[in-house]
Amino acid sequence: MDEMPRTLSGFGVSPGIAIGKAFLVDQSHIRIPFHTLTSDEQVARECARFEDAVARTEQDLEAIKQSIHPDLKEHVHILEAHQLILRDRLLYDQTLDFIRKERLNALWALKKSLNKITELFQSMEDEYIRNRVTDVSNVGEQVMRHLAGRKAKAFDEIRERVIIVAQDISPADAAQIQLEKTLGFITDMGGRTSHTSIIARALGIPAIVGAERATRAIRTGDLLILDGSNGTILINPTEEQISFYYELQDALETYLKEISRKAHLPACTQDGHKINVEANIELLEEVVAAKDHGAEAIGLYRTEFSFMNRTVQPTEEELYHEYRELAELMAPLPVTMRTLDLGAEKMGRWHPRIDQQNPALGLRAIRLCLRHVDLFKTQLRAILRASASTRNIRLMFPLISGVGELKRTKAILEEVKSELRSEGRDFDDKMPVGVMIEVPSAVAVADMLAEEADFFSIGTNDLIQYTLAIDRVNEHVAHLFDPLHPAVLRLIRQVVATAHKAGIPVTVCGEMAGEPLYVPILLGLELDCLSMNPQAIPRVKNLLRRAQLSECRRFVAEALKMRTAAEIREALQDMVLRVFPEEFKFFDPEALQPKYRSGEQYV
């Protein structure tokens, strides 16, 4: 019947290609009938049915816990919490109460308890606590399935390797799925940070989320091709498509294996120019990933995490221990610590909440630190003290907009240093001090800032947002955010030229640095260093090794004469196709123009 090839799309959240049969997880709605119980026997029967459904759910959870995949061990905690929720007085006792006192049928009584719990949690201030409602509904749904005589989601029916298609995948589901039989995940709901995405990336399984109609458009047994890098799903593809994707899958796997073997080697261009490749991280735990992927330094340590979601300000000792551990883990390689880059609206409960009309232009980052000097000094003291033994810390100030601000910031740093000296505490007195270039005014006065700085680091995300006046989270204008806008390239060139004249190095640490397509541009713009998410390092290093600095310089000289981003993009794609023919087919289609998208060109 319906064997015509069809296409769906969603967000590719875990790269890789999966080809195989679909397995649809049954998550259809349970109909909840309402009736009042007329006799005591009926009440007793409904109570018994409910207790039995709870007991069976408890056994299900226990069985899942016993058979959990070793890579998902941390899910045991979630399952244990689910078992406790199952027997919680708000769910268990309350439902029995509704059956006995209000003479409601078990399904309706359970639904009523769940609604009450939802109401209670919705009034919570803390977002994490509010979201625990999903755990309660997961548990409730499992009990309802037993009450309604539905089978539990039957993951154990999976006999062959399949692509799992579901509305969403809960932690309990994830724990039951036999990962060795899972080729890929497709869900109707979710985004980059949803549970499915995190699990898929952790296990290296290709996944697409937010594919809205997937569970309606796909049936169990359909042949699927899933491209986790661009979010494309092909349903019942043609023979040509199948063989094309088998080849692509093969090539991609071989390629990734090959480049990760060389990830720890330096990145020198064909004409012998070395570019430093560094990692952006925000948690201590990420140091291992950074080193494994070949980072030559931490180019950006985001220090915000310790300040968010808490009632009291972190102490100097707490920060000191965190920073020192980080420095020791990376030593002798350098660690670049960016001082607090938070908006006043995200400061957590220890800071008076300020509502700002326009947070991007409001009290944030260095402005906030200069307003709350005590807080800033606490962080500076912790960073300086952490530098004492390993001497591999570099300091960097975010959102500097002019020389006055930088001088004031450096004066505070000097005060902190002399306080530490008078207390007899050791620190690295020669710690390099850098400036983030992310406000257009900083570019305009870069020559003056360079006199006061040991290095520059260009934060392209903010620089592009402020230069083009585009809010990336505003869906109406987000598509206008373009790193290849001629104005952006001119500003970067100006910063590099000014810095090199002053004899200081320049890094790019925005998302632009981790996107393979932009490698030739950034190389040709003569950046000294690129800092990116750890996972992007092997690919970028590989491209740098295959490129020629002289050729990229010539290319950038030509590109800077072009008038529109579209023109530059097209020229860049022609160049990349010529210079990296083997790599081109793996490029992120989001960064490419339509005519280069794999679908059209390669299928």
Place this chain on the structure above:
Amino acid sequence: MGLTALTDQVTEIEQEFVVPNKLGFHARVAAQIVKTASRFRSDVRLIKDETSVNGKSILDVLSLECPQGTTVKVITRGDDAEDALKAVAELFQSKFGES
């Protein structure tokens, strides 16, 4: 004083704690508290400001909303109140096994 009198004796004791771990009372920590409290016959109540909740209910403990640094009073009441409070105190002291 016979044996019956001893076991019937109801003790009520309390102690204040500061939530020590970075992430506060999240699901795993709440589960630990509930599992520990449930091992005892005594009532275990957790009190923050004016709110008092049942330490044997995970939803109650979560709904108390306790990030790092919150002061929580624990009251145990029953014949094994002292052991119960000691067990809960150990959880706080070990930072719930977290940083």
